[in-house]
Amino acid sequence: MLARVQELESRLSKNSRNSSKPPSxxxxxxxxxLRRKSGKRPGGQVGHAGKTxxxxxxxxxxxxxxxxxxxxxxxxxxxxAQAQVRERRQVLDIPVPRHEVTEYRTLSLVCQCGKLHESxxxxxxxxxxxxxxxxxxxAVHFTQGQLLPYARASELMADLYQLDISPGTLHGWxxxxxALLSPSVQAIAQQVSQSPVVHVDESGLRVxxxxxxxxxxxxxxxTWYGVHPKRGIEAVNAFGVLKDYVGVLVHDCWAPYxxxxxxxxxxxxxxxxxxxxxxxxxxxxxxxxxxDMLLAAHRGCERARTxxxxxxxxxxxxxxxxxxxxxxxxxxxxxxxxxxxQGKRGRAKQSDAFNLLRRLRDHESVPFTNNLAERAIRMPKxxxxxxxxxxxxxxxxxxxxxxxxxxxxxxxxxxxxxALRAAFNDAPMEFVGSGRIVTGFRLxxxx
Numbered sequence: 001m002l003a004r005v006q007e008l009e010s011r012l013s014k015n016s017r018n019s020s021k022p023p024s025x026x027x028x029x030x031x032x033x034l035r036r037k038s039g040k041r042p043g044g045q046v047g048h049a050g051k052t053x054x055x056x057x058x059x060x061x062x063x064x065x066x067x068x069x070x071x072x073x074x075x076x077x078x079x080x081a082q083a084q085v086r087e088r089r090q091v092l093d094i095p096v097p098r099h100e101v102t103e104y105r106t107l108s109l110v111c112q113c114g115k116l117h118e119s120x121x122x123x124x125x126x127x128x129x130x131x132x133x134x135x136x137x138x139a140v141h142f143t144q145g146q147l148l149p150y151a152r153a154s155e156l157m158a159d160l161y162q163l164d165i166s167p168g169t170l171h172g173w174x175x176x177x178x179a180l181l182s183p184s185v186q187a188i189a190q191q192v193s194q195s196p197v198v199h200v201d202e203s204g205l206r207v208x209x210x211x212x213x214x215x216x217x218x219x220x221x222x223t224w225y226g227v228h229p230k231r232g233i234e235a236v237n238a239f240g241v242l243k244d245y246v247g248v249l250v251h252d253c254w255a256p257y258x259x260x261x262x263x264x265x266x267x268x269x270x271x272x273x274x275x276x277x278x279x280x281x282x283x284x285x286x287x288x289x290x291x292d293m294l295l296a297a298h299r300g301c302e303r304a305r306t307x308x309x310x311x312x313x314x315x316x317x318x319x320x321x322x323x324x325x326x327x328x329x330x331x332x333x334x335x336x337x338x339x340x341x342q343g344k345r346g347r348a349k350q351s352d353a354f355n356l357l358r359r360l361r362d363h364e365s366v367p368f369t370n371n372l373a374e375r376a377i378r379m380p381k382x383x384x385x386x387x388x389x390x391x392x393x394x395x396x397x398x399x400x401x402x403x404x405x406x407x408x409x410x411x412x413x414x415x416x417x418x419a420l421r422a423a424f425n426d427a428p429m430e431f432v433g434s435g436r437i438v439t440g441f442r443l444x445x446x447x
Contacts, residue, residue, distance in 0.1 A: 018277030055090045099161045133424035136173045144402040145416045149387040178398035181405045184428045188222050189241045195219040196247040201373035206389030207396045218372045223407040225400035232256035250370045267370035286331040298368045331357045
């Protein structure tokens with residue numbers, strides 16, 4: 001009975017700060033932040049370069065404030081042509097946008113021999129009146145990049161550019177972007193599958209009023225999205241991005257990921273929340289000590305990275321490993337494995353502390369967090385909150401395809417809108433190379 005009471009009390013004390021529960025489940029409860037005081041004063045720090053609004057070297061328009069033609073004292077004529085600039089002030093603004101119309105005309109001419117010569121329209125000019133690639137790129141950016149519903153995007157196009165474009169037309173441009181970007185996104189998936197470290201996450205997505213699953217595989221330089229009716233290994237195999245992956249896979253301990261034959265790394269942000277819960281609920285000292293050790297190791301790796309050091313000294317790593325495993329031993333001594341009761345079916349239910357200790361021992365990991373994948377999964381969830389569920393599965397797939405491309409472009413220093421303009425001008429960008437690997441520390445028995 002005491003064990004049952006403890007389990008029920010533990011359930012009530014869990015929130016988004018000390019478990020994997022979402023923040024929406026917290027209600028009005030006040031939670032404790034994992035952040036610690038840095039000791040720095042508020043505001044800009046010493047040595048910080050700062051950033052302020054500066055005047056442009058060359059102005060687009062110059063307006064000179066006129067002087068009076070005569071002196072207001074002696075009434076003599078002033079030599080205005082000899083006046084010198086005393087002070088300059090600039091106003092940065094944007095012009096009122098409007099669409100431009102380009103008219104193409106073909107010409108015809110009959111030679112003296114009677115041969116008729118006619119010029120032709122450009123290959124992309126196929127209709128009597130049509131929209132250009134910049135308009136289509138902006139519209140797709142509004143709906144897929146800035147997550148606006150089609151109706152609101154249609155209103156915004158009218159307000160900004162005086163263009164009366166129907167939501168149906170915007171939807172058609174989304175399908176066009178999907179077709180244009182599919183080869184580029186396939187290349188992104190290939191780059192992700194070859195990366196030495198990949199962050200993965202998944203979340204529910206409402207499509208046709210049914211629960212589907214949004215999957216993302218992310219590196220520091222590439223983002224890939226996919227949607228599938230299943231959440232587990234069936235979806236992973238269907239996508240093919242991680243089917244034969246052999247690098248380091250960073251995730252939140254979702255069971256199907258363990259079926260991928262690669263090196264696994266657990267997100268330490270999730271582990272810190274679980275350790276926070278155990279420190280609050282168990283009264284034992286080792287969870288807080290483990291948190292302090294993990295954060296100290298993370299800070300040590302960050303310092304080394306800022307100094308340009310590619311590897312932490314082995315002696316320091318060995319000290320972290322020794323401390324880590326000593327705390328595991330301490331925790332397991334206080335939380336032994338429960339023995340199955342005679343006559344009961346199935347395995348004995350273990351405590352939260354024992355399960356966490358087993359994961360910490362079995363899966364010593366890098367990098368420190370899975371924030372790359374969690375940030376990537378956040379925007380599609382925002383899209384769903386703004387616009388509701390996707391009406392068709394094809395629409396959800398188009399969103400995943402289009403979203404993969406501009407988010408990867410952003411990681412390469414290219415604006416999302418510029419990347420979409422390139423695609424609608426039949427020159428979609430290719431992003432080759434996995435870039436810098438951001439890692440923490442690796443705990444390994446071989447050290």
